[in-house]
Every structure is written in structure tokens, then in C-alpha cells.
Amino acid sequence: MHIGIIGAGPRGLILLADLLQAASQTGKLSISLFDPNPIGGKVWSPTQPLDYIMNSPAQLVTLFNDNQPGANFYEWTQSKVARDFVTQENYQHDFLALMEQLQPNDYAPRALFGVYCQWFYRQQLNRLVPQQQVTYLPTTVTAAQPTSTGFILVTPKQQINVNKLVISSGNVANQLTKTEQALQDYATAHQLTYLGPNHPNEVDLTNIKPKTNVIIRGMGLSFFDYLSQLTTARGGRFTRSGDHGLTYHPSGQEPHIIAGSRRGVPYYPKPINQAQVGEQRPAIFLNPAHIQQGSVAGKLPFKTFINLVQAEIENVYYRIILQNNHPQSDVAEFSAGFAAAADRTAFLNNYHWHPGERLDWKTILNPVAGTKITNIADYQQTLQTWLAKLVADARQGSNHAPITGALATLIDLRTTIQRLVTDQAFTDRDYVEKFLPSFNSFAGFLTAGPPVARYDELMALMRAGIVTILGPQLQVVGVKHQFLARSKFYPDEPFLAQAIIEARLPSANLKRTTNSLLVSLRKQGIITAYQFHPENNETVTSGAVKTDLSTYHPINQQGKPNDQLYVWGVPLSGIEWMTTTLPHPAVHDHNFSVADLITEQLLANPAASS
Template identity: 25%
Template sequence: MSSSPRPAIAIVGGGPRGVSLVERIGANLADDAVLDIEIVDDTEIGAGRIWRTGQTRELCMNTLADAVTLFTDDAATIAGPVRVGPTLHEWCRLVRHDAGDGGDVSDIPAAHAAVFRRIPVRPGLAADYAAELRAQRPESHPSRSLYGEYIGWCWSHAKAALPPGVRVRERLGRAVAASERDGRQVLSLADGSALRSDAVIAATGWLERGATPGERAVRAAVDADPDLVWVRPESPVDQRLDAVPDGAHAIVRGLGMGFFDAMALLTLGRGGRFAETPDGLRYEPSGREPVLHVTSHRGVPFRAKTQYGSLPPRAALSHLRGVDWTAVPRPIDFDALVWPLILRDAFADYHRTLARVRPGAVDLEAALAAIAAADLDAPRVGVSGAATRERVAVLADAVAPAVPDPRDRLDLVAAMFPGDGLAWASPSGFDAWVAAFVSDDLAASALGADSPLKAALWAIASARGPVGRIGAFGGFDAESRASGFRELGSVGGMAGSGPPAFRNAQLLALQRAGLVRFIGPAASVAAAPGGFHAVSAAVRGSEVRARVLVDAWMHVHDVDATADPLIRSLADAGRVRAFEAPTRTGGGLATGGVDIDPETGRLVHPDGSLDRAFHMAGIPVDQTMHDAIISPMPRTDPTMLRETDRVARSAIDAALTRRTP
């Protein structure tokens, strides 16, 4: 008689979330547990695709070195045990110190240093990253490959910390289908092999999405004319930017982080360099760079990260945090109840900073009282932005008597919606306006904590974390998710998720060199005979024609429009559905997020029943859970680590509790 197979958990995705899941499985297992863990990734286990260690060092993280961790700490509200470890910055300092390259590490918690010294880093790592390690500060933006090295070390640590009865098997490949057979889960891989387990956790990260009608039109134009080049939406390191010919004119859609990465790869990545001069930063071209004609919905780039010279301060958010949101009935009308509090916090932080940096410019006590007392019960209007403008105007009028000089007053509408409603007589006029916007923002960034404007914007950006928790799993109604909550994500992303300041300075240098030109806001882009055509209605004479189109952004995941074969197989088997947000009329409206059980991460079937073994974690559930994209930050009780702990515990239960078909 053959013995029963050992219980097993399969994990799809070997990036930071997959590594954290293995660490959490080990932390929650009994010392005598017997278990197999199968982990599969199509790029690099212990880094994943986005953070793979072989990518160019030109690409950097959008987060700060000492604000990244994969370890739990005493701020974590998790059911499993806390197991501490070094942040990315602490790990980098310890790597450098132990390689004999100097640096005092006595301020690093002894428990973190002890964890570091249990597992050696890979040979040669300190030498490979010597310059970056020496230059790094807590507020530095590490290269993505260096973060991949940290994740890889965390992977080695997670495996070493598993109970002795646990075996780990790594598979490099892609999971393309899931099924159930003889009471077990079967993952089919692209190479024809299969993994059998008792529980599955899909931590896939960004998933490919099916083409939109506009993309199909672009694809048809490219297929009809082989001389046209289209770089599809994707992570920049995976985009075919090498297909953009040297010296070509290219229309680029997107001015967020994807654009800045593409900009670096198409300039520095082609042999150009930036040089400091008495007149500012200058770009020295290699001659291989394309000319980038750029547009986005706003027409201006994301704002630069503020240069605090340290980690960012914690925004007070006293109005938002002053409410016991657990006592507010769900679903919550974000537009009516939450957005006004965030706007009050933005005004409050602006005036607190103004009072500190310019004593006498504001009667702070009167300003804060006026902000708290202002009537923001704005009538419902058809467009969220109109309600926001109305409330901002009420706040501005209320606080104006406390700020005698109009030049010291906050124009929050202009800060949130730059260029909104404006028109420009020429492309050169718009280019000059964008350059002034970026320059002014860089000047505010350089002020650090002494910029009242940046303080107001930081309050809005910082609100996204707590607001995501309030709205998780249907906390906000569908109507406000499509209006104010979406607006917070857009404004907060531009204000708080922009590039490091040096990237915006590089952008200005490239504009002065004639290699970046701004088309205008909300330009329409279409395939035309002989190429692509772009024009912005807000800028007279903005028409651009080019034979290259670069989409410098990534699709938001949509479970109903996904092109990922694994998710499609689950849909075909009736094991997955889109999460529905509750409406004000009592119905539900489908989102793009995968519907999961909040307590376990198990899939919710179309009939509402829970899958017994298949779990989903991370980016595909962002529209369900919210805050799923942000890397874990120490001492913030991060969403990702709360998620990986509860999902790990559920997978352990599914794997160790034998079930019959």
C-alpha cells in the first residue's frame, strides 16, 4: 500500500510577497511540522520579475532605503508570531560593515544584526554594489537590483528558519492552469509539468491584461506597417524600448513612474550622461537618444519626492484619525464623510508649517479653528472634482481672514489639479509652463519640511494608507469609489508617489536639450496613415506625428479582462469572480479586483461559496483590499505583512487538514 503524500503548499510568485509568505508559513508552523513547499516563478525566485537582480542599475526604487522591510515588528497586528529583522538600509549597512568597508552599525538594533549574521550574503555582493552602498542614506532610493539582492537574502533566511520537517522545492517556470484532482490541487506549468499540493497561494504580482479596443487599433496599424513601432504598456524593464530607433521621434503616453524609468533607459541607457554645471544640470547626449513627445491626462509629470534629508515625517491627519471608523456603518460615503476631513488636514498642515517657517504670516489658532468649523457639507454634483473645488473654496474663504497677505494663502485647487481649465497659444508656451511647474515643484521639494505646500500635499498623499484600510472589502460605496476615492488615489499618487527629485531635474535638462517635449494635457492619440498622431485640445498647434508610440504605464488588473492563463483557468472552472462594491441603492457593482475572503484570502466562487484551498494575495486584490501595492514599511503595521500572515495561516490549515474530494 502506498503511503499518503506529504502535505504541500504551492506558491505562485517568488518575489517579495512570495518570500514573505514562506517566512510567515515558517513562523506559524509547529516545530515538528511536516510539509512541502513548492514555489514557482517565471523569472527569479527570491527577487521576482520586477526586482530581478540582473537588471540595469539605472532603475531605482520609488521608496526609501530605510522605509522598506520584509520583517514583522512590534507594531504588527497579526495573529502569528513576530520575527524581526533588518530593514533594507540596515541590511545594506551591515553588508558594507562586514565586508570591511567601514561604517558604524552600533545603532542598528542588536536583534536585527543577529538575524543578519545568521545567513551570509552571496559572495561578491559588497564589491558589486560598493559605490551604491557607500553613498546610501536612509532616504536614498536604492537600485531595484539591490532591493532584489535584499529579497534574495530574505529568501535564504526564510528557508533556513523553516522547521526541519519542511522541504522547499523551487521551480523556474510559469503556472498556466489550476485544477482539482483526487482531492488535491494541481498547477500546470508552461513546460508541461505539474505541481500537486493541498493548498495554493497565488502571489503573482502584475498580471497581463487583454487588449483594449484602442490597443487593438494600434496593433492593427503596426501589423499593417512594419515600419511602425509600438512599445506596449508593461513594466519598463520588460518593455521593448530597444525597438525605438536611435534619433526617432516618439509619442509617449504617461508621465508617472513608468515614464521616468523609460526616460532613463532611453537616455542614460543609450550612453548619455548628466553633468553638473554652474548653470544647473546639463545633458550630454550620445546621439542615440530618441526625441520624446509626451502627454498624460494632466499633461505634467508627477511631483518630485520632498527632500527631507531623512525619512518623511508622519502626517498628523488629526481630522481623519479623529473618527472611530469602526463605528461608522458600511458602506461609507467617501465623498460626504472622508474627503472633507482629508481636505481639512491638508489646510491644517499647510498653516502649521507656514506659522513655523514664517512667524506672523498666519494667526494659527484662528486658522485652525476656521478650518475645523468650515461647513463642508457640499451639495452633490455630477463630477467629483467640482465638489472638491467647492469644498476647497469654502476652506480658503474661511481661513483667509487669518492670513493677511494673499500671497501666503493656499491655492489647493491649483496644486491638486495643475493646469486645469487653462489653454495655451503654442507648444512652446506649454513647454515653458511645464518647465516652470517642474522648477517650482523642485524648489518646494528642496525646502523639505519647510515647504507649506508640500506639507499640504503630503497630508493628502499620506491619507491613502489609512483610507485604504477604512475602505477595504467594500468599506466605501461604489459611487464614491468612482468619484472621491478615485480622486484621492490620483491626487495622492501624483503628490506622494512621484520620482526622486533628481529624476525631475534630469527631465528639465532633457527638455532644455530638446529631447523631451510636452504635447499638452489629455492628448488624443490615434494611428494615422504613416504613423501615429497626437494632439491636445488645450494647446494650439500641438499636433505631433511620429512612427513610434511608447505607452509608459501599466494596466490596472481586471479579473474579467485578464489575459493571464492561470486566472482564466480559474474563471473557466467557476472558482473566481470579480469583487463587487456595494452601491447606495443596495446592489453591487463589479470592480477589477479578485474577490477573496477577508479573513483567509481564499477565493470566492461566483455562487458566493469559498474555495477550500486556492488563495490570492497582492496586486490582483488591490481593488478589493486596497493598499496591496505598497512595499511594507517598518513600524507601520503594513497591509502586505498582515495579509501574508493570515493567508499563510489559512494555507497551513488547508494543507495540514486532510480533505477528501
């Protein structure tokens, strides 16, 4: 049997490892990996700048399935095997020095994880038995044509027959939206620069000139990537001076960065991790018993879901507050009472909290709401105060940081929430109108931010006058041959710029994708977009590939699954949750569960496909 895997990133690699382990005794197997980027994929290229860092601690990511012996990323960096591999490959970066300095909870350069991916791939080649063959083809599959025995895969130079095909691609480019296209057209007409959604390490920033204004729209992870490329990558440097924090020393090559977003604040930082590998807080509220109890006609109302999620976070928050500030209190007794309370607010009122200790969800979700601000300068001071508060909080560590440590509970709930989504536990109406626009948004804002060190750097850049953050509801338009940016709430202080950067990755969108393979499959009716039905006569088309999540076979135009094709990961964003995360070790990670399921089906009857 010949299996084709589209994408040689982490998902493609863990599926490859699963297949080789499961097929070691089952007969002849040939696997072809297709990716125009090096092994590891474009996000993890070993040649990218070291300023691009991961968003998970080194010890909490792995490529080895729970049922496979092998080192997690951090363990690997500390091994002789890793040192020998890096020395042998002769990479351009000094990875040996990085590995020597790396600590278990550090956020390593993405390039170093890319080296781990390439070593992992080499390990899979070394384990091949005589009847197995693995081929990596550094090319793009532009089309897939169905045959009676599988697919003919079309690449720029050849055509390859496979019996089964697995699409495990990452974020791919889309056609611009109407708003984005209008800005692009304006830029073209007036010799300006518009950089649409993309992976930061693939964006050419040479048109962003020193000392000119550049608008960055979005303040999530990509925002911090662009900050590093426009500052330290241009020769600037940070120094730390005792209790005064970081100081940024400009090189003179930096632009003036005008940043903004809908909320007007960056994503929350991650606390310093204090959890061990495989350690997760037990779910007290969002557990099977409460989910079943709260469900109505087999569906979990969104209001009930949010209530359970907030209860989990509140429980951790108040436990940490008691532990830090009220050592005489019995934390276990509090937690038991909180879990049993019919009215959590009334229960909390029985405790004597210090001023400012009560958790205010409105402030958590909208930190600057209600703040009286008269001008942009005032807003910078307001933000500096908020940023400093979160830095102090996050530096206490995940077990002792009341705010960021409690918000990290959402990460512990990841597998449970992923299961709720794949099991379609919500009504279509709740899912489309509330989960996707509301929960997705606040979950990312609260937990998908940068390591706390990036917050320190942002504050230093603001003090140095390199970065100015606009207030909520950023507006961007073309005016008098330039781009104009302003906050809807402070429109009298606009900024003009010659360039805009959209600081976000392309979203999964089957209708707008420019990925030639997905377009080919869509045009042939082999894959279709998933549709929700919030009301009886209403249809909402998502960007996700319609897929049977019990098998990961896509559903074709005739409404039938294609048992020769599998789709997983990013193309399913919208019908699966958190599709871009790396696998975590020893926590029953969803990535491994899906890889196991696909592997089992691929090898169930290999003779029939040969």
C-alpha cells in the same frame, strides 16, 4: 502539509517568512515557491539596469514583519552580512560600491533591492527546522486543477500536488483594449512600433531609433523609467553647474520624446524624506472618531471622506507655512483651532497670509488649468516654471516643503484608507463613481510620482530639446502611415512619430488577463470578477478577483469561498487600495497584516490537509 505560493516577489517572500516562523513548532511543512523570474520577481531582478530606481527611501522599506527581528533595506546594505553575501554571489553590477554610497533616504536601484530579496530568501532557508522544506521552482504555473485534497499545479514540465495554494502575483499582461489593439493593428500594417502597457525593464526599445520622434503616453513612474533608458542608457550624461541646475549632454543616440497625458503634467515629485523609521503624522481628521461621526447608515459618504482627507493635508500645509514664513505664530495653537473650526475657510481668513500662501486645490489638482498658452513652446516655458517650483519645494524636505511635504500626508493615511476600502466603508455608488475614478487618480498624481532628482533630469532634457511635453488631453491617432500626437487644446501643433510607448503597467483585470493560471481558474469558475451594484438594477464588473477580505479566500461561481485557495495583492486591485506598495517598517503595514491573517488560517488545522 504542502503549500504552493505563486510569486516569489516581496509578498511571496514575506508570507514564506511568516509561515516558517509560525510553523517552527507545529509539525511537518513543505512550501513550494513558483516564479519564472529569479527570487524577488521581475520588478526587482538584480540583472536589470541600475537606472531603474525605487520609489521609496531605502530606510522605509523592509521584508521583515514587525514581529520579526531583522534589518530594513538600508540597514542591511550597511552590514557586513550584506557585503559578504554580495561578494559571494558575484553579481554583474558593482553593488558593493552602491551600498557604500547609499544614504538612508536615497532611492536605491531596484536591482539592489532584488539582492536584498535574495538574501532574505537565503535567510529563510537557513532557519529551516528538520520537518520543514522549501523549494523554489523557476517555472510558470499554467493551470490549477482542484482535487479532494487541494490542487494539481500544472507547469510546462511537471505536475505538482499541493494542499493549499496562495496567489501573490504582481502585475500581469492583459489583452489589449479596443483602443490599444487599433493602434497595434495600425503599427503592424504600416511597419511602425507600438509598445503596450508593460514593465519597462521587459520592453525592447531597439526599434526606437536615434533622432526620430517617439510618443510616450503617460507621465507617471514608468514615464521616468523610459526617459532614463532612452537617454543616459544610450550614452547621454548629466552634469551639474552650480546654481544653474543640471545640463544634459546628448550622445546623439536619443530619440525626440513627445510626452503627454490627460493632465498634461507629470506626477508630483516626492520630497526629500525627513521622517524616521516608523514615524507618521497623527490623523487629526481622518481618524476613527470623525469617520464614525461622519458615517450615515454605516457608510462614509465620499464627500465627507474627501473633506477629511483635504483637512489633513491643509493642516500640515499651513503648519509648514507658519513654521517657515511666520515664526512669530504659534503653530500648535493654529492646529488646535483649525481642528476645532466648524468653518475652516472662515478660520483661515483670520490669519494674515502672504500673497500666494493660501492653498488652492484647483491649482494643485490641475496645475495648468486656466493658464493662457498660445503654442507648444509657450507651454514648455509654463511647465519649466511649474517644475522648478516643485523642485525647490521638494528639496526643502518632507518636514519643511509646504506643497510636496503636505501631500505626503496621504502616505501617512495609507493604512487608514486601505482599511476603509477593505471594510467596504463606502456605498457601491460612491466607490464606483467617485473613489475609483476620482480619488485613485488624484492620489496617484499627488503622491506616486518620482524622487525629486528625476524632475531635475526632466527639466534638463526639456532644455536640451530631447523631451517635448504636449498640453492636456493627449490625442493619438494613425495618419498617413504614421502616428500623430496632439493636445486637444492645441490641435494645430501636431507631432508625427514612428513609435508609441504606453508608459504604464498593466492593470489588474480578470476578464482581460492573459495570465494562464488566472485564466484557468476563471474558466473553471473557481475565481470570478468582483461586481459592484451602484443602483438596484445596475451591475459594474471590476477587474479584481472576488474575494472574502476577512479570509482572502476567493469566491467561486456558486458564490462560495474556496478554503484551499488564497488570493492577495495586485489581483485584488479595485477592491483593495494601493496593492503594489512595498512593506514599510513599524507602521502596521497592510501587507504584513494580510500575511499574518493568511498564515494563521493556513496553519490552523494542518493535519486536515495533509
